[in-house]
Amino acid sequence: MAAVAxxxxxxxxxxxxxxxxxxxxxxxxxxxxxxxxxxxxGAGKTTFVSLLCGRVxxxxxxxxxxxQDITKMPAHQRVRAxxxxxxQITAIYARLTVxxxxxxxxxxxxxxxxxxxxxxxxxxxxxxxxxxxxAGELSYGxxxxxxxxMGLALRPRLLILDEPTQGLANSEIDAFKDLxxxxxxxxxxxxxxxxxxxxxxxxxxxxVLNFGQVLATGTPDEIRANPAVQTAYLGG
Amino acid sequence: xxxxATKVWALHLGVLAALLAAQFVLPAYHAGNLARIMxxxxxxxxxxxxxxxxxxxxxxxxxxxxxxLYGMGMLVALAGWGxxxxxxxGIAAGGAMALAVGLLALRTAGVSFMIVTLMFAQAGYxxxxxxxxxxxxxxxxxxxxxxxxxxxxxxxxxxxRYFAAFALFAAALLVKLALxxxxxxxVMVAMRENEERSRMLGYDPFRIKLAALVVSGIYAxxxxxxxxLLFGYVGASFASIQYSILPLLYVLLGGxxxxxxxFLGAVLMFYLIDLASGITTAHLLVVGVALLVLVLFAPKxxxxxxxxxxxxxxx
Numbered sequence: 001m002a003a004v005a006x007x008x009x010x011x012x013x014x015x016x017x018x019x020x021x022x023x024x025x026x027x028x029x030x031x032x033x034x035x036x037x038x039x040x041x042g043a044g045k046t047t048f049v050s051l052l053c054g055r056v057x058x059x060x061x062x063x064x065x066x067x068q069d070i071t072k073m074p075a076h077q078r079v080r081a082x083x084x085x086x087x088q089i090t091a092i093y094a095r096l097t098v099x100x101x102x103x104x105x106x107x108x109x110x111x112x113x114x115x116x117x118x119x120x121x122x123x124x125x126x127x128x129x130x131x132x133x134x135a136g137e138l139s140y141g142x143x144x145x146x147x148x149x150m151g152l153a154l155r156p157r158l159l160i161l162d163e164p165t166q167g168l169a170n171s172e173i174d175a176f177k178d179l180x181x182x183x184x185x186x187x188x189x190x191x192x193x194x195x196x197x198x199x200x201x202x203x204x205x206x207x208v209l210n211f212g213q214v215l216a217t218g219t220p221d222e223i224r225a226n227p228a229v230q231t232a233y234l235g236g
Numbered sequence: 237x238x239x240x241a242t243k244v245w246a247l248h249l250g251v252l253a254a255l256l257a258a259q260f261v262l263p264a265y266h267a268g269n270l271a272r273i274m275x276x277x278x279x280x281x282x283x284x285x286x287x288x289x290x291x292x293x294x295x296x297x298x299x300x301x302x303x304x305l306y307g308m309g310m311l312v313a314l315a316g317w318g319x320x321x322x323x324x325x326g327i328a329a330g331g332a333m334a335l336a337v338g339l340l341a342l343r344t345a346g347v348s349f350m351i352v353t354l355m356f357a358q359a360g361y362x363x364x365x366x367x368x369x370x371x372x373x374x375x376x377x378x379x380x381x382x383x384x385x386x387x388x389x390x391x392x393x394x395x396x397r398y399f400a401a402f403a404l405f406a407a408a409l410l411v412k413l414a415l416x417x418x419x420x421x422x423v424m425v426a427m428r429e430n431e432e433r434s435r436m437l438g439y440d441p442f443r444i445k446l447a448a449l450v451v452s453g454i455y456a457x458x459x460x461x462x463x464x465l466l467f468g469y470v471g472a473s474f475a476s477i478q479y480s481i482l483p484l485l486y487v488l489l490g491g492x493x494x495x496x497x498x499f500l501g502a503v504l505m506f507y508l509i510d511l512a513s514g515i516t517t518a519h520l521l522v523v524g525v526a527l528l529v530l531v532l533f534a535p536k537x538x539x540x541x542x543x544x545x546x547x548x549x550x551x
Contacts, residue, residue, distance in 0.1 A: 053436070079438035091433040093426060104426050107419045108438040114419065154437065 006031045006158060006188050012051055012061035021047040023212035024061070029158065032185030036203035037192045040232065044212040045192045046088060049160050052190075053085040054078045066157060079108070082157035086164060088192070090143045092150070094136030098127055101135050101146055105153035121153040125179065141172045148176070152183060159183065160190045165198055177202055200224075208232070240549040247550075248413055251496060252406050259398045269510070271398045273502050274405035275463050276486070280498030281412050282455020283483035288492035289416060290448040291428030295350045295480050296337065296357030300453040302475030303333040304460025306364065306371065309470030313377045314370065319386040323461050330457010331450050333360075338449040342442055345431075357480055364472045376471030384465055397466050404462050405499075408455060413495050415451070416551055424448050425493070456483075485523070489530060491539030495551050500538060 007029040014022040021044045029035055037045050050056040052063060054075030062071045070078055079085075093101050103118040111117040122128040125145050130138060135146060144164065151159050161180070165173050173195070180189055180202055193199045199206060199220070206223045208215040216226045223229055255274070259267055279301055286292040307329030311317040317325070341352040364371045371377070384391040391397055415421050423444055426434040431441050464470045473479070483498070490501025508526055512519035534541040543550045 055432075055436070074440070076435050076438050076440045079436060085436050087433070087436070091430060091436075093429045093433065095429060096425065100422060100425075103419075104422060104434070105437050107422070150437065 004031045005029065006066060007052070008064045009052065010062050010064075012048070012058065012063065014047055014051055014056060014059045020044075020212045022051060025209070025212070025214055027207065027214065029188055029190060030205075032188055033204045034180065034184055034189045034191065034202050036199040036206045037190060037209060038194075038196075038199055038206060039209035039215070043209040045209055046162060047212075048209065049085065049162060049190065049192060053083050053160055055085070079154065079156075083160065084151040084154045084156035084158070085160045086147050086151040086162060088162035088166070090140075090147050092135045092143055092146050094134065096135060097131065098122065098133050098135050098138065098146060099131040102127075102149060102153055105150040109154050118153070121149055124152065125149040126175075141168050144168060145172075145176075148179065152187075156187060158188045158190060160192075162192045163194060164191070165193065165195050173198060243549055244413070244417075244551055248409060248495065251499075252402075252409065255402055255405070259395065259402070264394060267398055268394060269506065270503075271394075271401040271466065272463075273506050274401040274499075275459050275466060276482070276506070277499040277502040278405055278408040278462070279456050279459035280483040280486040280490075280502055281408055281495075282452045282459065284487045284492060284494075284498045285412065285415070285424070285455065286449050286452035287484070288487055288494070288497070289421065289428060290424040290445055292342075292445060292449060292452075293346075293350050293484075294341075294353040294449075294452075295477075295484075296341075296353030296355075296360075297452070297456050297483055298475050298477065298479035299337065299353075299357040299360040300330045300334050300456035301460040301463075301479055302357075302360060302364065302472075303453075304330040304457030304462075305464045305470050305474050306460075307457065308461035309377050309379060309464045310370065312379055312383045313470075319384060319391070319465055323386070323458075323465060326461025326464070327454055327458045330460060331454040333457070334450045334453020335446070337453075338446045342445050342449065354477070354480070357475070357477065361472065361475045361477075364475055371472065374472055376469055376473075379464060379468045379470065381468070384468060386465065391466055392468060401462070401466060404458065408458070409495065409499070412455075413551060416495060420447075428493075485527065488527070488537055491537030491541070491543070494537070494539040494543065497537055497539040504538075 005028050009025060009027040012022055012025045025048060039045050047056060051058050054073060058071050062069060065081060065083065070081065099118055102121050103114055106118045106121055107114055119128055119131065122131055127142060127146060127149065138146060148164060165176055168176065177198060183189065203220060206220055207217045208223060208229050210232050215232055216223060216229050258270060283297050286294055304326040308322040308326030311322040311325055337353065337356050341349055344352050365373050381392045389396045391400055423439055427441055427444050435441055486498050486501035486505055489505055491497030509519055509523060512522035536544065539550060
């Protein structure tokens, strides 16, 4: 990968008591790629991306994003700097309308015409006709979609998706894959995903975490062929 | 959306028009009550900005009301300031006090925030009593009639007092309506609904909550300063715990997170206490029963319940 690095993490570490959730991870994201992060449950994937987006403070190591050291930057500033995170457990504003949900994202990045750009952002994921519904009344799949739409509406440089397809039907997963393919290369996507079909289909590169450490990084084919990964994760 | 905006403005301007007309229709006793209620409703509106919209349950708002009341009253009584300048100073004192308390108290949340704000307010109340030589303590300061003249109007006259209270109320209502319908208002609600999500949309929870609390303090300070000027009395009881709970009751009754709820709650609670105390000395019992009924049957308050049952556009 000779591409320009958007994000570089070096020796990133976070322990919780005796648990080495993230333990000396070196990690690079190339501008415009779709990068998947996989690993068994408890491998430290969510903790790792939480360090990247600032939800969990870094214990040691460093993170550079777009040439800037963001290791100590608070989470809300990282969002403004261009890192968007969509929650593993859907975290929309259930008691607000769908339109208010998306408008909160759109106005955060500073839009010229808030109403129009909010509707455009909803239109992009096919939720425009439900703009006036309460977000909590949407079906589960639509709530996941709204969550992703809020991330997209921030127009981030890096979009972190934490298990976005969990609980979605197959038809919804296909639509989701098209959506993600459509945002690169303007955005860079970091995807935590358990669904191997989605990972192999979407990702250009894959990083495998195990016990808080990087087990392997490579293309889908390289990862499939990697014996260490097969033993640890893919089950031979 | 424009249909909604029309309904919203028609309702709120209609309420203001009715209040303006009420002065000419109501008997003097009720007009006097209404003037008092409108000032207290401004206080409750401020409380609602923090509690109803931003989700900050403070038990220490009497400190901000008291800051406005004493900020105005002591400048008039001790320094001989004019009513206008003292009113502005009182409003500023409310905001400044909220800023100071917020910088410290907003490091906490939930129950801790309630306790910390309560302690600050108690400290403020005791400070007023401690400096009795200046504040006149429990006895309070009576503001001379001569000092209660604003822009040439004698605020001790019933009709002028009513219109002064109305002017303050109208300004506070319209500013609040604009605020909660603005993008910032949406962010305040976002903080109430899900702070972590809001942070991950790029909003700094501390700054948003601090800004909301300062606006809330400005409202409370304005109400306190106006109350002292209009009714001519500045007393320590207005800074006591009772006056921290009062706006909470108004807001819960009328509907937290609604623009008109605090006013509706203030009217109903005022007359509930007024009527009950004519019947029994245990009028607080009646208030308690009313609150129980409210919690059981309309936990979101009157306007909150109406909003759930069809009036979705109610801001």
